[in-house]
Amino acid sequence: MGLIPSFIERKDVAESSDSIQISAIFEIEGRTLALLSDIEKKRTILSTVPSKLSEEADILLKSEEKTGAQINLDTGSKVEGYGVFSFSYGPVSAGVTEAGGFKLITYGERIVKVVPQINFKKRGVEHKAIGMKPEDALLLVERSAGNFSASYSTCFVTTIENILGLQVSSRSRWMRAVAIELERIYNHLHVFARLSETATQNVAAAEANVLKERVLRINAKYFGHRYLFGFNRIGSVYQNHFTKDRRKDLVNDIKNITRDFSHLVTYFLSSRIFLDRLQNTARLPHLDALKLGAVGPSARASAIDWDDRITYPIEPYNDIFVEIETEDEEDTMSRTMVRIREIQSSMLMLEQLLDRMPSDETMSDKTSDNGLNYMQDNFSFCRIESPSGDLIQVVQLDKEGYIKFLHIRPPSLVNWLPFAKSLEGNVFTDFQFAYESFGLSYADSDR
Amino acid sequence: MVKFWILHGIKNGILTTKYPKKKPTEEEIPARSVPPFAAPESNWIQGQETCPTDAIENNTNSLDLGRCIYCRRCSDAGFIFDDNPEDRHKSLQAKISQNELIRKEVAGIFSKKTNIFRKSFHILMIDVGSCNACNLEVLNLSNPYYDLTRLGIFFTNSPKHADVLVVVGALNKAMVDVLKQTYDSMPEPKLVISIGACAISGGIFKETESFVSSIDKVIPVDVTVPGCPPSPIQILQGLLLCMNKIEKDERIPGSKGGL
Numbered sequence A: 001m002g003l004i005p006s007f008i009e010r011k012d013v014a015e016s017s018d019s020i021q022i023s024a025i026f027e028i029e030g031r032t033l034a035l036l037s038d039i040e041k042k043r044t045i046l047s048t049v050p051s052k053l054s055e056e057a058d059i060l061l062k063s064e065e066k067t068g069a070q071i072n073l074d075t076g077s078k079v080e081g082y083g084v085f086s087f088s089y090g091p092v093s094a095g096v097t098e099a100g101g102f103k104l105i106t107y108g109e110r111i112v113k114v115v116p117q118i119n120f121k122k123r124g125v126e127h128k129a130i131g132m133k134p135e136d137a138l139l140l141v142e143r144s145a146g147n148f149s150a151s152y153s154t155c156f157v158t159t160i161e162n163i164l165g166l167q168v169s170s171r172s173r174w175m176r177a178v179a180i181e182l183e184r185i186y187n188h189l190h191v192f193a194r195l196s197e198t199a200t201q202n203v204a205a206a207e208a209n210v211l212k213e214r215v216l217r218i219n220a221k222y223f224g225h226r227y228l229f230g231f232n233r234i235g236s237v238y239q240n241h242f243t244k245d246r247r248k249d250l251v252n253d254i255k256n257i258t259r260d261f262s263h264l265v266t267y268f269l270s271s272r273i274f275l276d277r278l279q280n281t282a283r284l285p286h287l288d289a290l291k292l293g294a295v296g297p298s299a300r301a302s303a304i305d306w307d308d309r310i311t312y313p314i315e316p317y318n319d320i321f322v323e324i325e326t327e328d329e330e331d332t333m334s335r336t337m338v339r340i341r342e343i344q345s346s347m348l349m350l351e352q353l354l355d356r357m358p359s360d361e362t363m364s365d366k367t368s369d370n371g372l373n374y375m376q377d378n379f380s381f382c383r384i385e386s387p388s389g390d391l392i393q394v395v396q397l398d399k400e401g402y403i404k405f406l407h408i409r410p411p412s413l414v415n416w417l418p419f420a421k422s423l424e425g426n427v428f429t430d431f432q433f434a435y436e437s438f439g440l441s442y443a444d445s446d447r
Numbered sequence B: 001m002v003k004f005w006i007l008h009g010i011k012n013g014i015l016t017t018k019y020p021k022k023k024p025t026e027e028e029i030p031a032r033s034v035p036p037f038a039a040p041e042s043n044w045i046q047g048q049e050t051c052p053t054d055a056i057e058n059n060t061n062s063l064d065l066g067r068c069i070y071c072r073r074c075s076d077a078g079f080i081f082d083d084n085p086e087d088r089h090k091s092l093q094a095k096i097s098q099n100e101l102i103r104k105e106v107a108g109i110f111s112k113k114t115n116i117f118r119k120s121f122h123i124l125m126i127d128v129g130s131c132n133a134c135n136l137e138v139l140n141l142s143n144p145y146y147d148l149t150r151l152g153i154f155f156t157n158s159p160k161h162a163d164v165l166v167v168v169g170a171l172n173k174a175m176v177d178v179l180k181q182t183y184d185s186m187p188e189p190k191l192v193i194s195i196g197a198c199a200i201s202g203g204i205f206k207e208t209e210s211f212v213s214s215i216d217k218v219i220p221v222d223v224t225v226p227g228c229p230p231s232p233i234q235i236l237q238g239l240l241l242c243m244n245k246i247e248k249d250e251r252i253p254g255s256k257g258g259l
């Protein structure tokens, strides 16, 4: 066993609980292992699989591998009776722009239960990657979820680098963080724009869309691609020629966006109609969020203190100032506020990152700070805070360096059940608000 | 507050692109939306081996844009991209022809002179297995930078109202019937555009388990817009082509400002 960084613990946990959640389960060399998140101690635990699994964990694990068949994420009791009406929505539907569906069970105006239907577009990336060279698999992985591409590719290359014990320049790692933060900003702006559209706040929607387009153009200008495809390489990044002037330009571009965004937020917070629509809509109580294992901004809006940038701080997040943004109102408004504050903190983070970017010669520490390396089994994992939450990838290489095993635990997959839970008891018109505020993506959960 | 936004609007000026009156700017067609346009003959084989999607075809000097995912791997094998002026010079000695970008004209009942869609054009997007980036680029067309409505193009949510079906993504087993049903329930006359490498050829996902075939094997496709994802301006070009507002020749394959 290689060195273990301080935020990972290796111990066997007998039973998962509310504060120790199961985040991923995978099989390596015939042994089934689990990654657990210790919410209180803020640590990742690598363990054998706890004997008792919750129903929710079970349903997600069983549904992992299938392709070409839809899966109903159905938990809990059956709802039947006079006046209870059930209908399906999707896979081609207004409002949801992707291929995916829901079964809605309603009683009058009220939604009694929501059953998300996923896997309409399962592409089987994990299966396809087996036997591929890591460089080739990278193309597949970064196209699993286009709008989280920087998180996906960074997670993948970091894992491969850990396994191979590659020396990577600090500059490369910092550039990856720049990309991830830009990605977070445009995704949050997208959510904000969609929410405004749903509330027919057209000025706010147009302004948010303009800001989003500006960030996408920044991506194109500095990274070559609007959705940040293809900038990550194993062991380095393509954009290593970030001169001081270029960095200054980028900081200026970001400062302009920051200024315009603060105007937009002022407008947003002064619009009573908008706020009324979001407050008290689709509550996800703290305990449910814990039990169902919600991640990302949606979990943080229910006062769960977990952000991989702090709880799994690979370089450069161990070196810059990051703050976890939490709220405790548990509703759509809190989720929106968490996202707004994360846009602002990401912008500050970008300024720090670009200001203090190390020179190209500085090599970053090998594995001790960036994840662990099980030499004897050739496998490693990494966690990255993607815009919608905690993304986990586990990779194993064979002796020749080809991929032997790949497991992706996307953030959207675990957020479907919390989303469904939050809608219980709400009226039908709240549906769209809840869907947008969770930032769910079918492409992500179907990979 | 209202006053503020009016002033804000005046200060920012007009953001909307000048396209199609003027050529798209460099900012609107980012570097990675432009395919390689030339390669020395000695490098063909090497390029063919590097290309992850077989876009560079066997022993011929042709490049199938419908397969290219714009990953730029072939630049290591000596393929030349347009964004470097020195490369442009090299291209004088290099030869590479490209496959037709638009594989089909607006076909069937539409003769070239039909102006039926010139005034108002309703589009319906259907996702059959994309990575979400293509979806977002299509949706981005409605933001003030591209402002579809100024051209008489509108999004619709019902196949019954749609004139054109915009298909994104690699056709998944689970979506074949849905795609056919949606197409069948659209009223005549109707058009289909497939957007992105995934829809045109399967792109990077063409060897995955659940991939069925390219869209044109299932429903007739009129216009294709290559890219991974194509930028909104390129999608707009495809739409304008359907509306017969631009000529096919205006889309110069591989050059800047073209597709």
Ligand code: SF4
Pocket: B035, B036, B050, B051, B052, B053, B054, B055, B056, B063, B067, B068, B069, B070, B071, B072, B073, B074, B075, B079
């Ligand atoms: S850019 Fe990539 S996909 Fe396109 S021809 Fe070159 S290697 Fe092939």
Ligand code: SF4
Pocket: A143, A146, B129, B130, B131, B132, B133, B134, B168, B169, B170, B195, B196, B197, B198, B199, B203, B204, B227, B228, B229
């Ligand atoms: S063409 Fe590229 S961007 Fe579009 S859906 Fe396919 S992989 Fe995603």
